[in-house]
Amino acid sequence: MAVEAPPRQLTDFLRSLRAVRDFQRKPLSDDVVQDILEVARWSGSASNRQFVEIIVIRKRETLQALAGLGGYVGHLRGAALGMLLVAPGEWPEGETFDEGRAAERIMLGAWAHGVGSSIGWFSPEGRKEAKRLLGVPAKPVVRTAISLGYPASPPRRGSRKPITELVHEERYRA
């Protein structure tokens, strides 16, 4: 179970993840897609219920159609592949949290292969239309679209708040 790589190499990898929205058209190999999906499969979930299912979108016309729906999903247009998350729609708070966990893992699993990715949400109207397009029944929620592909350019360096603004010791200081 113990990991063979030096800890700092692994945490450098985790820290190196950035959102990528411009992709090469180069397709992902089946091996790479399977490996990413296996990372998603081992995502943790409340009581190991594994709420989150994934619709893999490879057809260009489907990616185009989804990219045109409401929400922040336009990056699907140029993606080599899309992954849409489906939650059962029974426990909004818990499913939303576990969707976040799964999405982060998919991004990291992709990045391990040098594949960039970006998360976007459909608008309320876009969610309905995406479900219609993909044959999803009434109850489940289709909220999150993840675009994947090899980056067209090096990811931006990015920026984050200093750690002192994010971390409190023992007590919250407002």
Added chain:
Amino acid sequence: MAVEAPPRQLTDFLRSLRAVRDFQRKPLSDDVVQDILEVARWSGSASNRQFVEIIVIRKRETLQALAGLGGYVGHLRGAALGMLLVAPGEWPEGETFDEGRAAERIMLGAWAHGVGSSIGWFSPEGRKEAKRLLGVPAKPVVRTAISLGYPASPPRRGSRKPITELVHEERYRA
């Protein structure tokens, strides 16, 4: 930016994460804690808003008090260290998703150092009491507690649904 490790080594690492609830008392070094917090800091968030703040709990009496509150947080009792997530309480859906992303990264950042962890949620009543205990003002949400520590025993092998139950190709099949 490219990662130096073989892709499969990184995805094996991602897949090897398991929840750990029994911990050695051995403390985490400051270096390890800082490295985990830096992984959390680089977590992605909607529009890079970085909603999620972290309260680091090191005092045994605080861990005990929190572990006794309502919810699935008893694992804090034996933790070497706790991290509690604080969300602003302005956009429940988005913050919940980004809390999931941040929690997953904290677990992975810890596991890179061989540190086990477990996620639990406070009950609605427990959330209020945790806020009182930690001096958090009325609006923010304290929902997620992450226990950290070196595993007392090897993590369980775990199990997951077969991938065919989780993944759909192009269209949802109910």
